[in-house]
Amino acid sequence: TSPPVRGSASRTAAGLLGSLRTKRLVYEWTAGSEELTERAESLMLPPPDVLAPGKVTRRFAGKVSPLGEGSKKPPQALIVGVKKGGTRALLEFLRVHPDIRAVGAEPHFFDRNYHRGLDWYRELMPKTLEGQITMEKTPSYFVTREAPARISAMSRDTKLIVVVRDPVTRAISDYTQTLSKKPDIPSFESLTFKNRTTGLIDTSWSAIQIGIYAKHLDNWLQYFPMDQILFVSGERLISDPAGELGRVQDFLGLKRIITDKHFYFNQTKGFPCLKKAEGSSKPHCLGKTKGRTHPNIHPEVVQRLRDFYRPFNMKFYQMTGHNFGWDD
Numbered sequence: 001t002s003p004p005v006r007g008s009a010s011r012t013a014a015g016l017l018g019s020l021r022t023k024r025l026v027y028e029w030t031a032g033s034e035e036l037t038e039r040a041e042s043l044m045l046p047p048p049d050v051l052a053p054g055k056v057t058r059r060f061a062g063k064v065s066p067l068g069e070g071s072k073k074p075p076q077a078l079i080v081g082v083k084k085g086g087t088r089a090l091l092e093f094l095r096v097h098p099d100i101r102a103v104g105a106e107p108h109f110f111d112r113n114y115h116r117g118l119d120w121y122r123e124l125m126p127k128t129l130e131g132q133i134t135m136e137k138t139p140s141y142f143v144t145r146e147a148p149a150r151i152s153a154m155s156r157d158t159k160l161i162v163v164v165r166d167p168v169t170r171a172i173s174d175y176t177q178t179l180s181k182k183p184d185i186p187s188f189e190s191l192t193f194k195n196r197t198t199g200l201i202d203t204s205w206s207a208i209q210i211g212i213y214a215k216h217l218d219n220w221l222q223y224f225p226m227d228q229i230l231f232v233s234g235e236r237l238i239s240d241p242a243g244e245l246g247r248v249q250d251f252l253g254l255k256r257i258i259t260d261k262h263f264y265f266n267q268t269k270g271f272p273c274l275k276k277a278e279g280s281s282k283p284h285c286l287g288k289t290k291g292r293t294h295p296n297i298h299p300e301v302v303q304r305l306r307d308f309y310r311p312f313n314m315k316f317y318q319m320t321g322h323n324f325g326w327d328d
């Protein structure tokens with residue numbers, strides 16, 4: 001059930017207290033997280049209200065009035081993965097659609113915050129009007145064993161989107177992110193192998209583990225039918241953002257409003273960017289934590305990883321009915 005609509009005119013002391021409590025929760029939940037930096041820097045739009053209370057109205061531009069109409073609902077669609085697949089780009093692009101309302105930061109509800117309960121989760125959501133879709137993205141859901149059952153318990157009809165990317169470049173991207181936070185970690189090569197001489201790969205290293213998509217997908221298929229899951233190519237999201245966004249809008253049952261007219265290729269950034277970000281009239285690229293330069297990895301190591309992933313990729317192509325071209 002939805003909470004009562006709280007307009008500014010009817011805001012009581014209790015209501016205000018409630019909203020302050022929510023803000024504190026939102027703050028606790030985002031404080032210090034990379035997603036927060038990522039979002040603040042990449043969006044130039046305010047993340048949760050608490051960070052920029054004066055700018056709240058801008059987030060509602062053209063969607064929900066500042067009077068606070070609409071109600072908070074649990075998401076009907078989720079971007080569940082994969083980490084470093086291009087999930088932020090997809091969510092930021094989708095937000096341009098007037099029928100999509102999304103949380104900026106990653107709630108991590110179905111993995112680390114599940115104990116907080118569904119009411120906590122729903123409180124994080126933006127208000128939506130009839131016909132609008134609530135969304136969030138948390139890339140770690142895809143590899144969380146409990147996530148499919150938990151999401152299915154919220155609603156069996158939840159639509160799931162997975163942005164997938166060549167598991168080898170994904171692993172290097174993942175490592176690059178860790179390296180940016182902890183410059184003293186061992187080399188990619190030494191983390192990849194259990195034993196460098198035998199070439200035995202350390203599949204327990206999360207950077208490697210996450211890319212075994214067929215295995216993770218298998219777990220989701222215990223709870224969701226294939227037609228409720230959409231796979232977005234992380235590579236195509238860069239080479240043809242409008243094409244991938246077309247597929248996503250169809251999947252969500254939305255009118256194709258986001259088209260090639262919304263994008264331009266930014267030569268400096270080396271990525272497609274939005275001509276106008278949601279709620280703004282200015283061009284907008286993702287921030288510095290998106291599109292990092294990867295370290296050079298020894299070609300032999302890359303080849304060994306390609307060989308390692310090939311059978312899993314083949315299985316994944318078979319399961320999804322789509323060849324993502326990572327092994328061509």
Ligand SMILES: Nc1ncnc2c1ncn2[C@@H]1O[C@H](COP(=O)(O)OS(=O)(=O)O)[C@@H](OP(=O)(O)O)[C@H]1O
Binds near residue numbers: 084139172286
């Ligand atoms: N338009 C656009 N602009 C910038 N970056 C883009 C874009 N589209 C996709 N990408 C790729 O997104 C990669 C980061 O993926 P995620 O957002 O899923 O990362 S995270 O899991 O949320 O940390 C990021 O990975 P790296 O290049 O390794 O940094 C990008 O390659």
